[in-house]
Amino acid sequence: MVTPTPLMQLVAGVWGFKTLAAGVDLGLFTRLAGGRTMTVEQAGAEFGLPDRPADLLLAACASLDLLEKAGDGSYRNSELAEQFLVEGRPYYFGAQIRYSDLRTYLPWHRIGEALRTDRPLTWDPESQQSMFDTADPEMLAQFWDAMYSTSSFTATALADAYDFSAYRRLLDVGGGAGAFPIEFCRRLPELRATVLDLPHVCVRARERIAEAGLTGRIDAVPGDFLADPALPGGHDVILLSMILHDWDEPTNRALLARCHAALPPGGAIVVCELLLNDERTGPPEAALMGMNMLVETEGGRNYSAAEYGAWLTDAGFVDVRTVPFDAPGANGAVVAHRP
Known part of the structure; x- marks a missing residue:
């Protein structure tokens, strides 16, 4: 029998997020590292909360699997919270x-x-x-810290x-604080x-590169990948991670053409995104990120692997394939090569 229970679960989704956000804001999970x-009484004393809250x-x-309750009635971090919160x-x-709590949730009400x-x-x-043009340094810091958090x-x-491992020089276009190069260079x-x-x-x-001890191996080059006529050369693989969903199709096609021009023969391009299925009916994380692009961008949306593949082919790339994986910022990568 069909029931409205799934609808109530959607209604309660915001309650779950705000509970998570409250715990993070209080430093609850860090205190339990x-x-x-911690018992209810201890939590009240440490955070200045009445007993009921x-x-x-x-x-x-x-209930959200962020904490576990022990036999004596105290709470401790779950593995999820211990690793990521x-x-x-x-x-x-x-x-x-x-x-998300401070920047995007209130606008979502509209x-x-x-x-x-x-x-x-x-x-x-x-x-x-x-959205990247602002005089508010605190907001910018929050944004880039959030992107680093998701990207790592x-x-x-x-x-x-x-x-x-087959590549020697990576260009991370719109690479933010450098999470992807840092992780890759640690491995390779x-x-x-x-x-x-x-x-x-x-x-x-x-700053992030220096903290990772990789200053000599990762450079940060100022530029505007939308306005600059050409991308820096000398790289055999280009990464576009969580970039193309910010822009409309003509903008993305133009950027892919510049990527093709910047790569040598045999060079690769990796488009890492939350990919929609070809029918554009899911998965929810990709489709809902598309809705978030409506809130945060002028022309952005989430695209399917087939759409990216067609654009890459039209730009002159070959050997297009999709590599699936599971992560908070992406569920796959569309990979192609310059012949």
Whole structure:
């Protein structure tokens, strides 16, 4: 029998996220790092919460598999929380949660406006060139930390699924703070990489690269991959990770043509994205990210592997194939070569 239960689960989705965001904001999971346990009374005392809210928060986090309850009634981190919600862990995901909570959730309340106007809600196209054009340094820091948070684990998943060992020079177009090159260069001692991004982003990238001890192997080169007539040469593989969903088809086709021109014969291009199926009916994470592009961009949407494949072929690439994997920022990569 069909019931409205799935609809109620969708309604409750925002409750789950806001519970997660509250736990991250309080530092709950960081306080419980390393196997520490906490009772309701201790949580109330540490976070300044009355007994009822403390009890409800811990119970809700346990229901979401963020906490586990011990036999004595105390709570500890689940494996998920211990790995990804403790500040300082290699793949800490809290920056993405904070950014979504502070930057995108309120605009999502006006999704009907975005549907009717086909205009972004998180920035004003009348006064800004793009969502990356802002005078608010705190917002920019939140955004790039969020992207790094999502990209780090996605990079490891891509590196597990696709062998980059055949390449010597990687160009990460729109590479942000350098999460992908950092992960790849940690694995592959012979690999060198270049991050191409806006000047203020390169500052952030150099900080992350230095923290990883990879300053001599990864460069951050200022540039605008949409406006510059050509991409930097001298690379045998180009990565476009979570980039093309920000833009419309003509913009993406033009960028792929510049990628083709920048690669030598035999060079590869890797398009890493949340890919829709060919029927454009799912998976939900890709389709809903497309809705988020309506909120955050002027022309962005999520595309299928078939669409990317057709654009790559039209740009002159050959041997197009799709490499599936599972990660928070992408579920696959479309790979092709310049003949």
